[in-house]
Amino acid sequence: MENIGNHIKALRKKANLTQEEFSKRVGVGLRFIRDLEQGKASVRLDKVNQVLEFLGHHLEIVSNHEQKNIPDSKS
Numbered sequence: 001m002e003n004i005g006n007h008i009k010a011l012r013k014k015a016n017l018t019q020e021e022f023s024k025r026v027g028v029g030l031r032f033i034r035d036l037e038q039g040k041a042s043v044r045l046d047k048v049n050q051v052l053e054f055l056g057h058h059l060e061i062v063s064n065h066e067q068k069n070i071p072d073s074k075s
Contacts, residue, residue: 003039004036004039004048004059005036005037005038005039005040006037006039008036008037008051008052008055009037011055011057012033012037012055015055019033019034019037025054026050026051026054027050028047028050028051032047033051036048036051045059
């Protein structure tokens with residue numbers, strides 16, 4: 001499975017932006033972009049979503065139940 005950071009890095013490079021330029025345009029810190037692209041687990045989802053929205057993408061979260069087609073226990 002591809003790391004979201006790798007995906008974002010590829011999109012950033014496709015847009016011909018350095019990490020510094022990208023962070024300024026998105027409105028997040030340079031350290032956040034570096035951590036995100038390196039796949040560090042401590043990144044905040046709201047900021048990840050902010051980055052993705054800038055790139056014209058969105059974050060889709062699928063629960064384990066949906067992913068495995070397991071019915072919700074409340075059903």
